[in-house]
Amino acid sequence: KNEVEQSPQNLTAQEGEFITINCSYSVGISALHWLQQHPGGGIVSLFMLSSGKKKHGRLIATINIQEKHSSLHITASHPRDSAVYICAAVNTDKLIFGTGTRLQVFP
């Protein structure tokens, strides 16, 4: 079993839909990253959080340390949100990555 699990693996949505991607981890962490990887390959860090909730534009990330679970929400999804979203648990200084969620948003 992977130390960091994501669901779903693939997600298709219509423009405007509310999207949720889930991440569960089994290791001790000091923080958790949400990353976005576009088809070109580049990785962008969306959030780093260790408790509670963070919001940036249409993106919201939450984490529940007791339940070892984090979610990434996208409100009013748009085709430009199409990408792979990866959660990564911070264990000392090492990032342990989930397998990613491939999101496609259609107009």
Added chain:
Amino acid sequence: DSGVTQTPKHLITATGQRVTLRCSPRSGDLSVYWYQQSLDQGLQFLIQYYNGEERAKGNILERFSAQQFPDLHSELNLSSLELGDSALYFCASSVGTGTSGTSYEQYFGPGTRLTVT
């Protein structure tokens, strides 16, 4: 633009060869991390340097080595290359190192795509 640069962008080489990938961290960042992303293994942590010293090691093969220089740029050396080493190699940088329990944002470079033929 994250401020992290990596060269080269693409590298095509033959099995058995040796290559060097280069990473320059964001101005002011002391930590450099190397990651490998292959189709079958996903993203994996390889190694971390902080201010010139190795701080953490992940799934890095013995054929691979890295170092961080006094100007804080880092190089990842891959030798005796095999077909399975074909992957995207990312470096990331951060201000500090998390060994004291504090976590720092990591900023990713654009990656080097290595193809071994």
